[in-house]
Amino acid sequence: MEGGSVDDDSRMINVLLKDETIPCNSEVLDSLWVPNSPPPFHDSASMVNFENIRGENNTESPCFNTKMANYNNEFDECLHQPEKKRRLGEDQVKFLEKSFEVENKLEPQRKLQLAKELGLQPRQIAIWFQNRRARYKTKILEKEYDSLKASYDRLRANYETLCKENEEMKNEVNFLAEKLFTRENTNPCDPFSSISDSHQKKSNFSSNASAKSDVFDNSGSPHYDYTEGNDHTALLDLTADSSRVFESDCSQGEDERLFPKLEVESFDDLQPNSCNLGFLVQDQGTWLWQ
DNA sequence: CCAGTTCTTCCCATTACTTCA
């Protein structure tokens, strides 16, 4: 426990001070200092900032005598009052910060030296470094959190984009499957009536009649309203059935008359892109819904 | 050499106090 180390710190500093001649009765002041006891002096900058009041230069300062008088008046009171915390002085903190930048761990020798230079107790130096390490760690954690959050946000945006893309791919598969369905139910001898028949027949197949009627517009080119909802369950049935389109009674020649080069344009020429990912539509039908 | 004890330092959670808006 650190309570023990406080005693040791005091012991150590006393040992050190015995070996060195420090003016102004610093030994007495230090030996008077007992942990948890009221500090002998209160300074606006520091709770036990002996350096500020006992330094050789300070004794020469005009304020010193006044200060000392006040301190003497308060001394007895202090001995009987609970300890009051004092913030470290600006210069002390600056000095400690510099020292912390060099090395954030504190060897005993360095602790004593800092304590001596700043006129603080070694215990205070140790505590300051401990708290400083804690603050540093908190800052690092905050930075890491911000970084992780930014990373998460990017991933999430990416994920949403992919979801959108996926939805578009589903719609495309829907569209192509429907085209197959249409072909399956087309009468090769009367292509135009067949198309309208197929529209009626498949009214139970998909969800949106308007979308179906739009498969072939006036220009005869297929198009599909991607914004409309689609019945994926029906699509599953459709994709299963769609394989039969190639077993149709219709001859190949008739097919070509109706949908010239349809297979080439619709399947074989599908280039790998963000929507089909390079897979054949047949394959997509199996993996897309898994 | 090993086991037990003591010492020292660290981290962590918390408290106590100061400062400031």
Added chain:
DNA sequence: CCTGAAGTAATGGGAAGAACT
């Protein structure tokens, strides 16, 4: 002047490792 929030010095407990017996 009072008050709450934020910042920080200080405390206490536990863990780990080194030194000692």
